[in-house]
Amino acid sequence: MLTGEQTRVRVAASLARRYRQEFLFRLFGIVSIVIGVGFLLFLFTTIIGNGYSAFWQTTIKLDVMIEESVVDPDGSRDPETLAAANYARLIQDALLEVYPEAAGRRDRRALKSLVSTGAAYILRDRVVDDPALIGTRHSFWLLADDEVDMLIKGHVEAGGDEALRRLSDRQVGWIEGLQAAGRIKKRFNTQFFTAGDSREPEMAGIWGATKGSFFMLLVTLLLSFPLGVAAAVYLEEFAPNNRWVDVIEVNINNLAAVPSIVFGLLGLAVFINFVGLPRSAPIVGGLVLTLMTLPVVIIAGRAALKSVPPSVREAALGVGASQMQVIFHHVLPLAMPGMLTGAIIGMARALGESAPLLMIGMIAFIVEVPNSPTDPATALPVQVYLWADSPERAFVERTSAAIIVLLAFLLVMNATAVWLRNRFERRW
Amino acid sequence: MLQPDYGFGPESTHMRSDAKKSVEPVAADLERVDQEDAASDPSGSDDAGIAAPSGAYATIGDITARDPVMTVRAGEVFYGESQALIDINLDIGRHEVVAMIGPSGCGKSTFLRCLNRMNDTIESARVTGEFLLHGENIYAKKSDVVSLRARVGMVFQKPNPFPKSIYENVAYGPRIHGLAVSRAEMDDVVYGSLERAGLIDEVRDRLDEPGTGLSGGQQQRLCIARTIAVNPEVILMDEPCSALDPIATAKIEDLIDELSQNYAIAIVTHSMHQAARVSQRTAYFHLGRLIEVGPTDKIFTNPVHRLTEDYVTGRFG
16 A cells, blocks of 8 residues: 555656656647648649749730732632631731741741731731731730740750750740840740640630539539438338448448549449440540449448437427438438538549549540530649640740649538538537 | 338347346345335235236226327237346326336337337337327328327437537428428528527527537437427427536526426436426336336335336435
8 A cells, every 4th residue: 555655656657657758749730730741832832833823925026917819819808818818928918027037937937936826816816806907007916926925034045065955046036026026025924824725835725624624523412412312211210230331331431442443444434335325425424423423422321320319319309200301300301411512522533533524535635615414524623634644845845834723623512511500500 | 011121229139238238137036025125014015026027017096087099908029039128017197207217228219119109210210009199099001100100209319410400400490391392481490490499599590500500409309399390299208307417407407497398208217307397297117017106106105116216316326
């Protein structure tokens, strides 16, 4: 038997140990968080540092004479004739006006390549929209070529061995001349937010992939949430406790861990080859992602239903509510925040998923912006992959910009989820 | 079973585990008590059968009520393999309060929950015997559990208002049963129920506020209002005051007294003082058996069975 004094000494000794353990544990937690936040900051600074410049695009101001003889030789103002005209020549003429010394064929080509090939299409659209421009001289800010863009943004150097550079000394001289004349300006890159993909970095945009992802997630949400909630409610509230339900439960848990590319193959085999849905379409992507998301929604839904206090069920049963009424009037509303959280986690995972989409053709190069879930489209993560795989220097910043858009998309989704959850949440 | 795979209510789990755990040692205890009885009182034959693990025994006292609403004959409950109630026979009469007392795990709550089939939610529970409401077996195939629970309401140990407004809490039952057609009718039902539950003066100005924002005693009275809003014939109360302070308890007890004018009330309580204050008849449960029933004053002043006497005098329990 210990004396009172001995007891106090031993307690004091053990107290010190306990406090030290607690201190170490806290330190451990703080260190983990600091490491995590550090990596996150590193990721964000890298991506934003690389990507922000893609939101600006170099343009060149040229005074273009819209020659009627080139644009509309027969004077009919027929939109088809206008659309088919050679606008690249007009731009070339405008460039030659600035640099008349570029007379040779090779020089002319070098001069012409300062302006994006896409500039001709933009000019065409302006003229088709406003035929009154024909026969007048007008200054346009035309898209510069991506090499010029990179030089102006300082991503490539003008010095060094000329043979190793994409721009010759001559071209660099022209660019500097244009700059000195105030004909070069960086403007906000609306093209990036409104266009689909393109082989030309300066013409490429994220809107096609964003809409593709949106349609895909819409299909996923509309299918996986109701199906998942219904399955969770049935399994949790109605299904008898027998071997079959156990088998189903184990399989649902297994499905949640199946590699996503397997779901892609399944989608290819079932939705495209068997059902005959179009390839590269967001609807197929949405179906595949639904298969992938469902287990997550079901598992989260069951956990949410389990966490509803039994007293609520008893209260409702006690006043004579039927089982359906208990579930739909009381249990489900209380479980909703948890179910939404599960659905959002699943959706966020679906948004970032690219592997299964490769299998169903959503990796195709698609310029058109999709207008419905059945149009060919690509998705944001796949777009990131496509651009990261492209050799042009200008796609580097666009890759990061696409990631920024993806993260913003994710942020909006999660913010919506938090808002919805707070709306549904009831205090106890 | 109607509702499989539920988490059990706190009370039911507690009862189950208790029942399982305590059967052996207390059975031994019982035997010892019986031997003592036999030794000290050779003529004591009342409790001859009680030591047996199961089987026949006789409840002491008058199990019948003058005007029975519910009648239980040979009621038995099993949770899986273990038996929680053994051959229970008891009436619950109109205009009376029957208190069920007994040590933890004695089956009194199980018995109460059989009366409106709350045990249906426990998958392993099996109920046999006759549980009659006005002569009709509530466990019969054609008997509807939903309408049964409207007729036999229940108030739980822990106040459990819905996370809705006070008004909605009371209006919910009448609404799902279609008892009030118009808004005015519903208002009548809600105000009337709150008034009978003695809560109206405290909540008149804040019927739109959440019921969960009330104090514990108010919440319990709200639950009583919710129960009487569907106009039941029997109200079951499972330790309605065990989570409340003495002042709130006093209010609930007054309320029970008033409600017994109109309803048959069965109340489970751990407090013998409460049983003595509110009930007209008391039933003493022990290890799944109904040991003794009688007028409350007789049970507390002059119990027949040794176990009852030990319990009411505070020697164990």
